[in-house]
Amino acid sequence: MLYITWLVPVLEQFPRSQRFLLGDRLQSLALDLMDVLVEAQYRKSPRAELQRANLLLEKQRLLWRVAYNLRLADVRRYEHAAREIDDIGRRLGAWLKRLGPSTA
Template sequence: MESHYRFLLWLVPTLEKFPRAQRFLLGDRIQRTALDVLESLIEATYTRQRRNHLVRANLGIEKLRFLMRLAHDLRHLDGRRYEFAARSLDETGRRVGAWMKTHRARQSPRPV
């Protein structure tokens, strides 16, 4: 969750540098999706039924990967910024994946 929060701290000012039309279209979609991921991670932290929240966070991370790639291909993000975003999303994705695996292991029935 902390890694995604740091990503958001970087992301918000970065999106403000998008051209005006894209700031309100693509930039808003990216920001909303990133905030939804943060909310899902927070919800997963404070509930025992984590699976749905983690699946939603994982899906949001995948959406962000494509949205950031689109922003890069449209030349709204330079290579350095795109690389930072990709690495940050990869780190968060790996953490969510590990959390899902741990949660699954705890939920599976234990042999007697």
């Protein structure tokens, strides 16, 4: 996942106080997202995992906004993160659409 390989070195540049708070949270969410997507690939009906992935993406969007507002990330990095997260979101949406309407 390209997002994670980009994310880790960026988070290492956060100030020490935030690297272990906000940085760790962003990294954990990204790794959780990767785990959920792997699980979804092997499920007969992955809808629950994909919905969980969408929630993890939304949490990352909010944390990136916080990082930008606290000036931990410059506009270039913030925009790159937003594009990556949006791209992943579009792919999740397409996957969910292929599954058809929810039966719940």
